[in-house]
Amino acid sequence: MGVISLMDKKIILYIIIGLLILGLLIMTFFPGIIQAWTDSSKTGSDKCSPAPGYTEEEWREHMSHHPNIYKDCL
Numbered sequence: 001m002g003v004i005s006l007m008d009k010k011i012i013l014y015i016i017i018g019l020l021i022l023g024l025l026i027m028t029f030f031p032g033i034i035q036a037w038t039d040s041s042k043t044g045s046d047k048c049s050p051a052p053g054y055t056e057e058e059w060r061e062h063m064s065h066h067p068n069i070y071k072d073c074l
Contacts, residue, residue: 032062048073 004012026033047070050059063070 032065 048063050056051062054062063073067074
């Protein structure tokens, strides 16, 4: 009792690896998700001005995908 078997350790390792792969896939297919998440706490003109690496047009398109966050900017 209290000892984790080799099989249990493998299962835990597979779960961790699976979560890491899932996180990488989400970040690959939805690269703007972190920007939207950090912008959800910003207010006023800070939220509406383009983030580093975005052109004005790209930023407007990004904001249009998140109307609940950027409703004041659109």
